[in-house]
Amino acid sequence: MAQPVYEHIICDPAKCTGCRLCEYACAMVKTGKFDANLSRIRVVRIEPITMTAIACRLCADAPCIIACPRNALSRSEKNGVILVDQDKCDGCGWCIEACDFGAIVLNPETKNAEICDLCQDLEGEPPCIAYCPVEALSLGTPETLRQKARREVVAKLFEELFKE
Amino acid sequence: MYAYTGRILHIDVTNRKTSIQRVGPDFIKKYLGGTGLATRLVYDNTPKGCDPLGPENALCFAVSAFAGTTVPVGTKHGVAAKSPLTGFIGDSLSGSYFSEMMRRAGYDGIVIKGQAPKWVVVFIDDDDIQFLDAAPYMGMNTLETQRAIRERLGDENVRVSAIGPAGERLVRYALIDNDGRQAGRSGNGAVMGSKRIKAIAIRGSHPITVADPKGLMEASLRLIKASRGPGTLKYRTLGTPANVLNLNKMGLLPTRNFQETVFEEAEKVSGEYLHERYHVKSVACAGCSIACEQWGAVKEGKYKGAMIGLDYEPLFAVGPNCGIGDMAAIIRLVQLCDEYGLDAMSTGVVISWAMECYERGILTKEDFGGLEPYFGNDDAAVELVRRIAYREGIGDLLAEGVKRASERVGKGSEHFAMHVKGLEMPGYDVRSLKTFALGIAVVARGADHNRALSYEVDIKGEVDRFKAEPGRGKLAMEKEDFACILDCLVLCKFLRNCFTDFEREVAEIYTMATGIPLTPEELKQVGERVVNLKKAFNIREGWTMADDWLPPRVLEDPLPSGPGKGVRVTPEELRMLIQDYYAARGWTPEGLIPKSKLIALGLEDIAEEIGVEEPVAAPAAGEA
Ligand code: SF4
Ligand code: SF4
Numbered sequence: 070m071a072q073p074v075y076e077h078i079i080c081d082p083a084k085c086t087g088c089r090l091c092e093y094a095c096a097m098v099k100t101g102k103f104d105a106n107l108s109r110i111r112v113v114r115i116e117p118i119t120m121t122a123i124a125c126r127l128c129a130d131a132p133c134i135i136a137c138p139r140n141a142l143s144r145s146e147k148n149g150v151i152l153v154d155q156d157k158c159d160g161c162g163w164c165i166e167a168c169d170f171g172a173i174v175l176n177p178e179t180k181n182a183e184i185c186d187l188c189q190d191l192e193g194e195p196p197c198i199a200y201c202p203v204e205a206l207s208l209g210t211p212e213t214l215r216q217k218a219r220r221e222v223v224a225k226l227f228e229e230l231f232k233e
Numbered sequence: 234m235y236a237y238t239g240r241i242l243h244i245d246v247t248n249r250k251t252s253i254q255r256v257g258p259d260f261i262k263k264y265l266g267g268t269g270l271a272t273r274l275v276y277d278n279t280p281k282g283c284d285p286l287g288p289e290n291a292l293c294f295a296v297s298a299f300a301g302t303t304v305p306v307g308t309k310h311g312v313a314a315k316s317p318l319t320g321f322i323g324d325s326l327s328g329s330y331f332s333e334m335m336r337r338a339g340y341d342g343i344v345i346k347g348q349a350p351k352w353v354v355v356f357i358d359d360d361d362i363q364f365l366d367a368a369p370y371m372g373m374n375t376l377e378t379q380r381a382i383r384e385r386l387g388d389e390n391v392r393v394s395a396i397g398p399a400g401e402r403l404v405r406y407a408l409i410d411n412d413g414r415q416a417g418r419s420g421n422g423a424v425m426g427s428k429r430i431k432a433i434a435i436r437g438s439h440p441i442t443v444a445d446p447k448g449l450m451e452a453s454l455r456l457i458k459a460s461r462g463p464g465t466l467k468y469r470t471l472g473t474p475a476n477v478l479n480l481n482k483m484g485l486l487p488t489r490n491f492q493e494t495v496f497e498e499a500e501k502v503s504g505e506y507l508h509e510r511y512h513v514k515s516v517a518c519a520g521c522s523i524a525c526e527q528w529g530a531v532k533e534g535k536y537k538g539a540m541i542g543l544d545y546e547p548l549f550a551v552g553p554n555c556g557i558g559d560m561a562a563i564i565r566l567v568q569l570c571d572e573y574g575l576d577a578m579s580t581g582v583v584i585s586w587a588m589e590c591y592e593r594g595i596l597t598k599e600d601f602g603g604l605e606p607y608f609g610n611d612d613a614a615v616e617l618v619r620r621i622a623y624r625e626g627i628g629d630l631l632a633e634g635v636k637r638a639s640e641r642v643g644k645g646s647e648h649f650a651m652h653v654k655g656l657e658m659p660g661y662d663v664r665s666l667k668t669f670a671l672g673i674a675v676v677a678r679g680a681d682h683n684r685a686l687s688y689e690v691d692i693k694g695e696v697d698r699f700k701a702e703p704g705r706g707k708l709a710m711e712k713e714d715f716a717c718i719l720d721c722l723v724l725c726k727f728l729r730n731c732f733t734d735f736e737r738e739v740a741e742i743y744t745m746a747t748g749i750p751l752t753p754e755e756l757k758q759v760g761e762r763v764v765n766l767k768k769a770f771n772i773r774e775g776w777t778m779a780d781d782w783l784p785p786r787v788l789e790d791p792l793p794s795g796p797g798k799g800v801r802v803t804p805e806e807l808r809m810l811i812q813d814y815y816a817a818r819g820w821t822p823e824g825l826i827p828k829s830k831l832i833a834l835g836l837e838d839i840a841e842e843i844g845v846e847e848p849v850a851a852p853a854a855g856e857a
Binding site: 083086087088089090093094096097098100101102103104105106107116117118120199200202203 | 301302303305330333337376380390412413438439440441442443446450453454457460461513514515516517518519520521522523524528540542
């Protein structure tokens with residue numbers, strides 16, 4: 070599986086409560102409507118308590134780019150997001166099949182593939198992060214995640230040491 | 234219209250006929266959605282005196298104005314019908330993606346009547362209504378049913394409301410489950426079962442548009458932030474079980490069927506204990522920023538593997554109230570109730586009544602088919618839950634609810650049948666909560682904390698909770714109206730402390746979402762209107778003053794211990810409080826609603842049907 074190296078939206082499944090506010094917010098910001106099916110971040114809730122949110126992981130060697138028969142997908146040099154060329158994309162859905170994470174949306178209205186672009190054109194935090202009530206979402210890479218995990222485990226160790 | 238669709242779907246499962254009723258902003262604005270709109274639909278679609286478990290009863294769903302939007306805790310719906318427990322209005326609330334899908338399928342409300350010749354699953358796929366054979370799902374528990382139907386239809390986006398074995402067998406307090414959230418109280422699961430509907434599956438493809446997206450998004454973000462403040466801290470960390478220790482300290486925790494109000498093992502069934510030893514995850518309802526549901530899992534012992542999201546009310550009912558102080562047993566019992574599709578509150582209070590009958594020798598080991606359900610016997614409780622769900626042996630009697638069961642058994646067991654109007658009591662002993670005692674005596678749904686809400690003023694110490702005095706009628710009324718507004722919108726009650734100017738802020742958000750102008754005064758009036766509407770329904774269905782009353786135990790047995798030792802609600806006190814309340818409402822001393830009142834509330838058609846002429850006031854002395 071292709072390893073992501075660029076910063077992308079990461080969800081902490083331990084924190085995620087499955088509320089789906091991130092979906093509602095993303096859909097509204099991107100389409101002007103509340104339609105979770107058009108959200109570029111999707112929440113998977115395997116009842117009753119297993120849940121997490123998934124958006125584009127900006128994989129290196131992104132299989133979606135390779136799969137697109139019309140060369141409609143390319144990578145932004147600035148921050149690595151997958152760009153969709155609206156004119157070339159005809160909504161055939163090959164990229165969707167290629168994505169291991171189900172992170173690509175096919176908008177039935179525009180007949181275009183739509184992918185998380187980290188809301189780079191907006192000021193401030195991406196809306197999904199801003200609307201997540203429990204700070205389950207953040208921008209990160211596997212490396213930042215590893216660092217965070219190490220910090221947290223050490224903090225916990227110390228807490229327990231001092232509790233004794 | 235924005236947010237709303239202006240469409241009510243009518244389904245008759247007898248002959249599989251469906252139709253669409255159009256409703257305009259003027260109509261919808263009067264009831265908003267949720268329990269308000271659902272109650273109006275019940276009023277309009279049930280003939281007077283209908284059998285709650287007969288084909289004529291209308292099972293009505295109504296969506297929140299905010300369903301599927303970023304307005305936190307607004308993705309909810311109300312479910313109402315004539316209650317098989319009380320014979321009066323039975324309205325419940327639930328929050329899940331079912332609500333969102335109802336709106337996205339194109340409906341503000343759904344009215345289901347009739348009785349299918351064979352068990353069906355009603356599948357509402359936008360405008361296409363299908364009736365699927367329910368045979369493969371019969372006998373499945375609530376969650377299994379939802380999963381299996383989703384699998385069969387091959388789409389995760391299908392949301393399902395289902396009944397379990399209890400609903401199939403018309404247990405009078407059976408519930409409807411969707412995504413593990415329940416429309417719990419008052420037996421709507423039995424109503425669904427009586428129509429031979431195992432489940433309602435729904436899929437909607439329409440997006441939801443709102444009048445002022447930018448304004449609504451900003452307001453939502455503000456509310457999300459506010460909902461993470463100190464006002465909800467308790468719910469976010471310990472959930473509602475945080476109440477256990479506090480209520481125990483105040484002598485309010487119903488113990489062993491309300492014989493006592495201090496439980497010696499409270500520590501072991503507290504929110505803190507749950508959090509430390511069993512907590513696995515906080516889970517949110519749809520679109521909820523608070524996530525009060527605290528999931529607990531049992532990792533060892535005889536209940537190993539049991540797991541459930543635990544709330545205070547079910548916990549009190551099957552725990553302390555049955556003398557059970559083992560958290561693992563409580564988790565298992567509530568899980569069983571959810572899976573069988575039983576309201577855990579009613580189930581707990583029915584079992585505690587049965588336990589007291591057993592201890593007093595009114596019912597014997599033989600009656601219980603070999604069980605010995607003394608207080609604290611969790612094995613017996615587990616088995617009783619099963620027998621109730623399947624109506625086996627004594628379970629058939631208990632499935633009727635505590636009112637009917639005690640009437641049938643007699644021998645003084647009515648004295649400790651803890652219900653109002655047939656609905657089993659919630660987890661606050663009302664003897665030392667005088668405002669709340671009034672609140673649950675008069676509220677239309679029967680003994681219910683969520684509709685009455687007046688425990689707040691007593692517990693927070695805004696009034697002397699031991700004292701019955703004039704003025705409490707007005708307080709009880711205000712709390713009830715406020716709760717009603719939230720239930721109509723719908724917004725979760727836990728959001729209630731997150732506003733600085735509730736009516737103004739909420740009216741604004743409502744207009745941003747729907748585009749329908751609404752003043753704070755109009756919003757306030759919705760609460761009063763819908764409370765009167767529910768009462769009007771009850772009056773139509775034969776309500777008399779005797780129905781606004783409390784169980785004998787509350788009126789005759791003083792509290793044996795705790796801070797309220799020696800306290801009870803005397804009949805004189807209760808009579809005085811009730812008159813005070815009727816007067817505050819502008820009702821007659823007989824508790825009936827004057828025509829003029831109903832007309833002022835915009836319920837002209839109902840005024841004709843059940844309104845009474847106002848008693849002519851005697852001319853003041855000295856007047857010519
Ligand atoms: S960053 Fe923007 S596009 Fe990507 S998931 Fe979040 S809201 Fe959607
Ligand atoms: S908003 Fe946050 S908590 Fe809610 S579903 Fe999305 S990631 Fe999970």
